[in-house]
Amino acid sequence: xxxxxxxxxxxxxxxxxxxxxxxxxxxxxxxxxxxxxxxxxxxxxxxxxxxxxxxxxxxxxxxxxxxxxxxxxxxxxxxxxxxxxxxxxxxxxxxxxxxxxxxxxxxxxxxxxxxxxxxxxxxxxxxxxxxxxxxxxxxxxxxxxxxxxxxxxxxxxxxxxxxxxxxxxxxxxxxxxxxxxxxxxxxxxxxxxxxxxxxxxxxxxxxxxxxxxxxxxxxxxxxxxxxxxxxxxxxxxxxxxxxxxxxxxxxxxxxxxxxxxxxxxxxxxxxxxxxxxxxxxxxxxxxxxxxxxxxxxxxxxxxxxxxxxxxxxxxxxxxxxxxxxxxxxxxxxxxxxxxxxxxxxxxxxxxxxxxxxxxxxxxxxxxxxxxxxxxxxxxxxxxxxxxxxxxxxxxxxxxxxxxxxxxxxxxxxxxxxxxxxxxxxxxxxxxxxxxxxxxxxxxxxxxxxxxxxxxxx
Amino acid sequence: xxxxxxxxxxxxxxxxxxxxxxxxxxxxxxxxxxxxxxxxxxxxxxxxxxxxxxxxxxxxxxxxxxxxxxxxxxxxxxxxxxxxxxxxxxxxxxxxxxxxxxxxxxxxxxxxxxxxxxxxxxxxxxxxxxxxxxxxxxxxxxxxxxxxxxxxxxxxxxxxxxxxxxxxxxxxxxxxxxxxxxxxxxxxxxxxxxxxxxxxxxxxxxxxxxxxxxxxxxxxxxxxxxxxxxxxxxxxxxxxxxxxxxxxxxxxxxxxxxxxxxxxxxxxxxxxxxxxxxxxxxxxxxxxxxxxxxxxxxxxxxxxxxxxxxxxxxxxxxxxxxxxxxxxxxxxxxxxxxxxxxxxxxxxxxxxxxxxxxxxxxxxxxxxxxxxxxxxxxxxxxxxxxxxxxxxxxxxxxxxxxxxxxxxxxxxxxxxxxxxxxxxxxxxxxxxxxxxxxxxxxxxxxxxxxxxxxxxx
Numbered sequence: 001x002x003x004x005x006x007x008x009x010x011x012x013x014x015x016x017x018x019x020x021x022x023x024x025x026x027x028x029x030x031x032x033x034x035x036x037x038x039x040x041x042x043x044x045x046x047x048x049x050x051x052x053x054x055x056x057x058x059x060x061x062x063x064x065x066x067x068x069x070x071x072x073x074x075x076x077x078x079x080x081x082x083x084x085x086x087x088x089x090x091x092x093x094x095x096x097x098x099x100x101x102x103x104x105x106x107x108x109x110x111x112x113x114x115x116x117x118x119x120x121x122x123x124x125x126x127x128x129x130x131x132x133x134x135x136x137x138x139x140x141x142x143x144x145x146x147x148x149x150x151x152x153x154x155x156x157x158x159x160x161x162x163x164x165x166x167x168x169x170x171x172x173x174x175x176x177x178x179x180x181x182x183x184x185x186x187x188x189x190x191x192x193x194x195x196x197x198x199x200x201x202x203x204x205x206x207x208x209x210x211x212x213x214x215x216x217x218x219x220x221x222x223x224x225x226x227x228x229x230x231x232x233x234x235x236x237x238x239x240x241x242x243x244x245x246x247x248x249x250x251x252x253x254x255x256x257x258x259x260x261x262x263x264x265x266x267x268x269x270x271x272x273x274x275x276x277x278x279x280x281x282x283x284x285x286x287x288x289x290x291x292x293x294x295x296x297x298x299x300x301x302x303x304x305x306x307x308x309x310x311x312x313x314x315x316x317x318x319x320x321x322x323x324x325x326x327x328x329x330x331x332x333x334x335x336x337x338x339x340x341x342x343x344x345x346x347x348x349x350x351x352x353x354x355x356x357x358x359x360x361x362x363x364x365x366x367x368x369x370x371x372x373x374x375x376x377x378x379x380x381x382x383x384x385x386x387x388x389x390x391x392x393x394x395x396x397x398x399x400x401x402x403x404x405x406x407x408x409x410x411x412x413x414x415x416x417x418x419x420x421x422x423x424x425x426x427x428x429x430x431x432x433x434x435x436x437x438x439x440x441x442x443x444x445x446x447x448x449x450x451x452x453x454x455x456x457x
Numbered sequence: 458x459x460x461x462x463x464x465x466x467x468x469x470x471x472x473x474x475x476x477x478x479x480x481x482x483x484x485x486x487x488x489x490x491x492x493x494x495x496x497x498x499x500x501x502x503x504x505x506x507x508x509x510x511x512x513x514x515x516x517x518x519x520x521x522x523x524x525x526x527x528x529x530x531x532x533x534x535x536x537x538x539x540x541x542x543x544x545x546x547x548x549x550x551x552x553x554x555x556x557x558x559x560x561x562x563x564x565x566x567x568x569x570x571x572x573x574x575x576x577x578x579x580x581x582x583x584x585x586x587x588x589x590x591x592x593x594x595x596x597x598x599x600x601x602x603x604x605x606x607x608x609x610x611x612x613x614x615x616x617x618x619x620x621x622x623x624x625x626x627x628x629x630x631x632x633x634x635x636x637x638x639x640x641x642x643x644x645x646x647x648x649x650x651x652x653x654x655x656x657x658x659x660x661x662x663x664x665x666x667x668x669x670x671x672x673x674x675x676x677x678x679x680x681x682x683x684x685x686x687x688x689x690x691x692x693x694x695x696x697x698x699x700x701x702x703x704x705x706x707x708x709x710x711x712x713x714x715x716x717x718x719x720x721x722x723x724x725x726x727x728x729x730x731x732x733x734x735x736x737x738x739x740x741x742x743x744x745x746x747x748x749x750x751x752x753x754x755x756x757x758x759x760x761x762x763x764x765x766x767x768x769x770x771x772x773x774x775x776x777x778x779x780x781x782x783x784x785x786x787x788x789x790x791x792x793x794x795x796x797x798x799x800x801x802x803x804x805x806x807x808x809x810x811x812x813x814x815x816x817x818x819x820x821x822x823x824x825x826x827x828x829x830x831x832x833x834x835x836x837x838x839x840x841x842x843x844x845x846x847x848x849x850x851x852x853x854x855x856x857x858x859x860x861x862x863x864x865x866x867x868x869x870x871x872x873x874x875x876x877x878x879x880x881x882x883x884x885x886x887x888x889x890x891x892x893x894x895x896x897x898x899x900x901x902x903x904x905x906x907x908x909x910x911x912x913x914x
Contacts (some may be wrong), residue, residue: 032518056725131797138667139675140597140675140678141663141667141668141671141674141675142667142668142671143668143670143671143673143674143675143676143677143678149678194666194667195664197666197667198667201662202659202662202663205658205659206598206659209650209651209654210595210596210598210599210651210654210655211599211600213600214598216600217597217598217599217600218597218600220600220744221547221597221600221606223744224722224725224744227720227722227725228689228722231720231722231723232685263688264682264684265681266686266688267684268681268684287677287680287681305754401638413491
């Protein structure tokens with residue numbers, strides 16, 4: 001098995017000299033074999049190993065026993081062991097997430113923290129080929145779609161999985177042959193019962209009744225789909241860059257002239273990308289939702305409401321996808337400082353400028369303005385447009401409703417609600433990207449100038 | 458359900474006016490519902506329906522009962538019914554194929570024959586959504602790879618599957634509601650036991666333990682993979698046209714300068730395409746075999762033998778894939794006639810030409826030759842090169858071994874064995890594509906000319 005894992009490491013370029021590897025070590029057979037193998041490998045490649053054991057405090061007594069085992073093992077082989085502990089059931093209750101999800105998030109966060117603290121550049125996980133088969137089936141049955149069927153990656157970001165091509169039986173044989181002890185019943189929390197069902201009931205019966213090497217079939221399938229999925233992803237990303245524009249208010253605007261030329265599969269992927277990015281829960285949208293969007297575009301409809309408070313609208317600007325919610329905000333913009341908004345995505349800055357440099361250097365544009373400092377009643381605030389807002393804009397005789405002003409300027413309705421405005425203690429001074437108020441303009445009497453700018457963060 | 462099937466028909470453009478549809482009618486619930494639905498549909502679309510019932514003679518008594526049921530049903534609705542009968546178990550024995558495969562082949566062949574005879578342009582099959590789910594799982598477990606996971610097509614060549622989006626339960630409900638009788642236990646032969654296991658045991662337990670709508674997940678998956686698979690196929694076909702040249706002897710020659718630039722997934726698909734085309738059994742090659750080929754190319758190896766008597770060779774001409782076998786043939790080429798070879802893929806023709814037209818019109822080239830008719834000792838034969846063959850070629854003083862001649866001409870070894878030669882009763886007269894024998898050349902005394910040509914069929 002050592003040779004096999006060594007080949008996996010080499011073929012996939014998982015380990016290099018001077019790597020600092022953190023091994024996720026539960027004490028179960030997989031991670032014990034992994035840690036032992038990597039220790040042996042140190043004679044071939046010069047790299048550092050440490051281990052981390054996570055105590056989830058789910059099975060109290062046992063959890064302590066597991067911890068002890070890991071300590072002893074690491075002492076024997078002179079490996080640094082980090083022990084991370086958290087009361088997962090309590091945390092899960094607090095955060096209202098499932099035990100499994102909480103445990104996984106906690107593990108990953110802890111690993112990342114250790115990496116930052118101790119400069120580990122690789123995290124080695126003990127997942128093996130049977131885990132992979134179970135993952136693929138689990139995801140197929142749950143409907144996670146093509147992307148999920150790629151299975152786990154042998155290498156992704158810091159994470160490496162050197163055992164991903166090794167079978168469970170090979171690992172157990174190896175441990176037995178080298179007389180290495182491990183914890184028999186260390187449990188994997190992720191979807192414990194469903195995964196156990198797939199492992200212990202489903203796969204054995206499929207092997208018996210349909211194909212004794214069903215695991216090989218599934219592994220081959222997931223490997224081939226994985227490469228092709230990466231390729232399709234890269235095409236999707238290219239198309240996203242061409243077709244999709246995201247407004248500061250996180251509206252996804254799709255250019256239909258380009259969109260309509262794509263194949264159906266690519267249209268679907270583009271839409272899936274946008275909806276995924278828009279969704280708060282970061283879940284893959286249902287096929288039905290994608291189909292509704294496709295037919296909205298094909299049949300040249302007007303507007304549909306989708307689950308997750310997402311709205312899809314067709315107008316002259318193309319297909320626009322956005323979250324339905326009223327975005328109320330109001331923040332101060334102190335002189336000389338920079339203020340960031342999250343939604344809409346902008347940063348503002350203000351500074352006093354001399355009259356001379358104003359005259360010499362710069363022209364006012366839609367996103368950089370110059371005002372008469374002395375005419376402003378500080379403090380200045382930034383807020384969203386409210387119904388009834390009105391202003392006497394530059395050069396106007398009387399005041400005008402902002403909503404009417406925007407209609408006259410032919411700003412499409414969907415974009416109007418994401419325009420911020422600035423006001424001082426006497427009223428509106430700037431409708432961002434549009435116009436300033438007449439009363440604060442720089443004039444022949446201006447002594448001091450205030451420059452305000454706005455840009456995407 | 459009528460509305461649903463109508464939508465399926467419309468969305469997928471399955472039926473048009475004046476179509477002549479042949480319905481595969483077993484008498485089971487699926488095909489009975491299908492036939493009944495199509496009959497009702499005739500009030501909306503003007504098209505013709507006939508049915509075909511296949512008696513496989515597997516379950517003697519029952520088979521006759523099924524046949525009777527189908528007759529009665531079609532009489533009632535005034536539908537033409539073709540009955541096709543074959544002793545499948547006997548045929549399977551004779552042809553040494555499995556019962557299921559024999560039955561399927563026989564069915565498809567019979568349908569095709571009826572289409573030709575009666576001008577049917579569509580064959581409607583009763584496969585439904587649950588069949589599709591079972592097919593996808595079955596193929597995943599058996600390892601038929603991505604292509605298999607597309608599932609059955611809703612429309613492919615003449616075949617249409619109007620029920621493919623309808624569930625089994627919907628079909629049964631529909632039959633019950635309309636009080637339509639059907640045969641309860643009409644069996645589907647294809648992988649009977651394994652499919653029944655998936656249907657009756659596997660899917661119910663997955664529904665219970667993992668996801669109640671696992672079927673929807675799998676259908677969505679297979680639909681999305683299907684479109685993307687078509688797209689990847691189209692890219693593969695484009696690459697095949699660029700990279701692969703097939704020699705007359707069915708050697709697949711891959712241009713490595715182009716091949717090496719492709720992504721791994723496309724390399725694999727290209728190789729899979731070639732091996733599939735080469736294989737006599739028309740089976741998808743194993744992942745291991747593809748990997749061996751990829752590493753032959755990457756590591757610049759020389760040659761490997763693959764299962765199915767396939768040989769892979771790397772030389773100046775690129776990667777060459779071919780079947781290892783000795784191709785012995787010998788056929789007469791009568792004057793004025795055309796003779797076709799299958800392997801190597803060539804046709805030959807010979808004709809007498811006047812001396813004048815020879816002088817005026819044509820130049821000899823490697824595949825069209827002119828000989829002195831009177832110098833030939835008819836009949837002429839075409840055969841493969843044998844060891845020890847020798848000839849005194851045009852302009853040579855003595856004779857030379859053909860093998861040495863080809864070496865001197867730098868013809869790569871892999872191509873040499875697919876060069877045919879022609880001989881008359883006095884010996885070799887033409888090594889095709891290379892040279893004629895000196896003794897039969899047109900000379901100043903020539904009275905009559907024989908023209909012989911060779912081209913790809």
